[in-house]
Amino acid sequence: MNSLRKHIEKEISITDDEFSMIEAFFRPIAFKKNNFIIKENEKVDDVFFIQTGLVKLFYLDNNVDEHIISFAMEDWWETDFNAYFRESKATLNLKCIEDTEVLCLSLKDYRKLCNTIPKMEHFFLEKSISGHIANQNRIISMLTSNAKEKYEQFLKIYPSLHQRISKKLLASYLGVSRETLSRLYYKPK
């Protein structure tokens, strides 16, 4: 739980008592590599704070083709936000790339938490804004860049992530075929 406290305190300051109250809303769960945290068509009860590990959030095209919307690792929050907040069935899948430990927060508890400790709502707003800006930058990258440029931008923005994922996953995130990605660094320009 300590990583959660450090993470929150980057944004807002909290007392020991407050953190005890916050902490009480979260349930830790551990998932093994390749296990699903969220499956499409199922209910999404929780948002997940990732303590250790790495996951991919993806959309399945024709139940076959995997399109990665985002990776999430230590200190990231992830879920199918649409399904979570709108209390509907998942359209996305969340699956572990590595063994992963998360803290789960149900929607009810999320609301209680924000009521009990109002500055937590401020915290989540900050997170949401950052997410919005990151998504916007991704959209700009997709609008303006070819395969090679998108690859180079990824390396620059997420150097540590790059070490932990296969080229196949990266290709799926960038929206290019793995063959094209493979050729980028062997036939440079």
Next chain:
Amino acid sequence: MNSLRKHIEKEISITDDEFSMIEAFFRPIAFKKNNFIIKENEKVDDVFFIQTGLVKLFYLDNNVDEHIISFAMEDWWETDFNAYFRESKATLNLKCIEDTEVLCLSLKDYRKLCNTIPKMEHFFLEKSISGHIANQNRIISMLTSNAKEKYEQFLKIYPSLHQRISKKLLASYLGVSRETLSRLYYKPK
């Protein structure tokens, strides 16, 4: 200001007194078609609530090529969020497609507003979450669809917007050349 009140009340309930306080933080401004609301490299003091009109938020590539990140019309909030919240220079441009009336809210006033009426912070969080989900859907569309499919999805999601923008602007939003877009509905598959 009435459109603002209705817009807020879709999310939270407020009294007359509360709305008077809220209203006091906003400054109305009118822009003519083709005028800039935000120019890149300039400070971004405000977030804009659009009362009437239509604007485009775009990134300029090599100071030449316009890539549209989003359109915003009645009842939408728009700004260069990164520049606004991080108090940095704009990297994006916001320009009127039609004559546009906005309500401006400075960052200081935004913070005062959230402190004065805490449920407004809840309101902005809801807006931010919706924006995040919309961006994510756009990313999925870009990852999974070809030009024609993206075009059809746009028609479905924003039928009213479609009436108000040129093909050139739409092409720039979809990330295809205007020639390719033009050919989509004349040479149907």
Next chain:
DNA sequence: AATAAAAAGTGAGATATGTCACGCTAATTA
């Protein structure tokens, strides 16, 4: 250690989309 499975590289050909050039029409402006 042996075997199977997944990841990664690569050639050849297909294809969607981009680019450039031009003409026509509609809209804006002087």
Next chain:
DNA sequence: TAATTAGCGTGACATATCTCACTTTTTATT
């Protein structure tokens, strides 16, 4: 009303990227 500009369609060709097929290398599993 004339003149200029912006929007739109379309042909021809260029090209980035995809797809398929196969091989090699690395990683996981029994």
